[in-house]
Amino acid sequence: MSNYRAGDVIRMTREYVGISREELSDGICSPQTLYRLEYGKTRVKKDLYARLMAKMERVPEKNYAVCIGKNMELLDERELLEKAMREYDFEKADKILEELKEKADDNLITRQYVLKAEALLDYYCKRSDGEETIKKLEEAIRVTLPEYEKCLQKKFPFTEQEIMNLMSLANAYFHMEKYEKAISIYQKLLECLNMEYIFGEYVDYMQRLIMRNLSLAYLETKRYEEAMELNDKCLKLAKEKNDGRDYHVLLSDKAAIILSQIKNGERGVSDRELAKKYLRQSYFLAAAKGGEKPAEIYRKAYVKEFEGFNKNL
DSSP states (O other): OOOOOHHHHHHHHHHHHHHOOOHTTTTTTTTHHHHHHTTTTTTOOHHHHHHHHHHHTOOOOOTTOOTTTTTTTTTHHHHHHHHHTTTOOHHHHHHHHHHHHHHHHHHHHHHHHHHHHHHHHHHHTTSOOHHHHHHHHHHEEETTTTTTTHHSSSSOOOOOOHHHHHHHHHHHHTTTTTTTHHHHHHHHHHHEEEEOOSHHHHHHHHHHHHHHHHHHHHHHHTTHHHHHHHHHHHHHHHHTOOTTTTTTHHHHHHHHHHHHHHTTTTTTTGHHHHHHHHHHHHHHHHHHHHHHHHHHHHHHHHHHHHHOOOTTT
């Protein structure tokens, strides 16, 4: 899970709402105390944080707990659910989600998480189309962000879950081939993460995930240089953080960018060998990690582009 600088969250939310320190602190604390809280000069106590955030009509949970249930027993299910979805095993993910829903409490954040997961699985399991998925994702987002569109236009301290929900919405626009809408959301989310009010290993992972999706959107809009630049940055960051979760995906993306550049005349035909190498690496890395479905996707992509494929080479 991610960590938050509570003072930054209070200050950024107050600035977004458009009220002064005097207005926010009235009846809660002194303006001087609020100033010290916002700039990290005084530790933010839980009850004070909750009162300030409630006055600004924001979710009051200081740690933004995501799907923890009554005894934190849902964390394992959440991890298994997300792993199954990363591996395209949507039938397994469907079953895990049902188990998670049976154990879930009535926490607002948990409800939002479940709504998003249901929307995505309904789409992947072909129970709903793209337009319906967008409506369902917006419903999940509005649980904590009733006017999320306005939030995207300004500097706003989204929570970890809100960032992931908005990224899912951008992904839905991407699959509907509404690339400019997707690009706009991806770019705003990266700006948000660069404000550093939220930090931790999972934030680094989210940042790479958004950058990767933005790279693909650039690829679809023939902005090849920008797509490759982001892809290289993602690979570099994954190496630096020693996080190989999606390394095979990034190598497959790199192959796709190279092949598109060749077809568009921006690279020579000889670079097909480079694309071939990256696609083979994608297959072997996925297979080594037990990702049979993504490995098979890479194998089919290789066969389609380069014909034969020997798994032993």
